[in-house]
Amino acid sequence: MAPVGTPRRAGSALPDAPEDAARVMAFVNTLSGRDTAAPRERLTSYEALVDWARAKGVVPDAAADWLRGEGRRHPGAASRALARACELRETLHALFASLDQGRAPSAAVLATLADHLGAACTRARLVPFEGTLQWAPGPTSSLDHVSAEMARAAGRLVTSAELTRVRACAAQDCRWWFVDETKNRSRRWCDMKVCGNREKLRRFRAKGGSPAKGSPA
Numbered sequence: 070m071a072p073v074g075t076p077r078r079a080g081s082a083l084p085d086a087p088e089d090a091a092r093v094m095a096f097v098n099t100l101s102g103r104d105t106a107a108p109r110e111r112l113t114s115y116e117a118l119v120d121w122a123r124a125k126g127v128v129p130d131a132a133a134d135w136l137r138g139e140g141r142r143h144p145g146a147a148s149r150a151l152a153r154a155c156e157l158r159e160t161l162h163a164l165f166a167s168l169d170q171g172r173a174p175s176a177a178v179l180a181t182l183a184d185h186l187g188a189a190c191t192r193a194r195l196v197p198f199e200g201t202l203q204w205a206p207g208p209t210s211s212l213d214h215v216s217a218e219m220a221r222a223a224g225r226l227v228t229s230a231e232l233t234r235v236r237a238c239a240a241q242d243c244r245w246w247f248v249d250e251t252k253n254r255s256r257r258w259c260d261m262k263v264c265g266n267r268e269k270l271r272r273f274r275a276k277g278g279s280p281a282k283g284s285p286a
């Protein structure tokens with residue numbers, strides 16, 4: 070069970086806050102349609118979690134290969150690691166949902182997030198970076214590596230001003246999470262062409278109108 074080495078190349082940039090926000094949003098969005106009768110789960114197996122992390126640049130190829138192999142050799146531990154990743158994801162979702170609705174997060178949500186962060190930081194290293202110290206990934210030696218990376222990214226996000234820009238798409242059957250980068254914080258939709266137009270059409274029809282020229286069918 071020899072771990073692969075520290076995945077990040079010497080001299081490569083450490084994660085910054087915008088990258089953290091995009092990755093954390095993508096992580097929380099791996100379960101979508103939470104408020105609908107047919108939620109869509111993308112983390113259907115430990116392998117799916119590792120594949121997702123590789124695709125988003127959360128872990129490099131070598132670490133992903135090692136995690137897939139270890140997951141196949143230790144299926145019980147892999148399913149516990151998947152459950153832990155989903156627990157972190159749903160904790161982040163509950164935190165964002167509270168803030169989106171103007172409510173303070175519950176003590177249980179904050180305690181679970183702190184528990185994940187504490188575990189994640191014991192697996193990481195502090196390294197000098199451009200006059201500051203930054204958390205860098207430790208060796209990939211645990212099936213919880215993806216959770217640890219996501220917990221540290223979330224830890225940076227929730228202690229930054231970026232957190233105040235996290236929004237859920239205003240379409241009730243979507244609720245996709247995004248970071249509102251507009252100056253006046255006016256973005257309401259995950260995608261104007263999809264949910265924005267759909268919602269405009271729905272309101273127009275509710276008023277008894279018919280689709281205007283150029284509106285989606």
Ligand SMILES: [Zn+2]
Pocket residue numbers: 238239240243244245258259260264
């Ligand atoms: Zn949407």
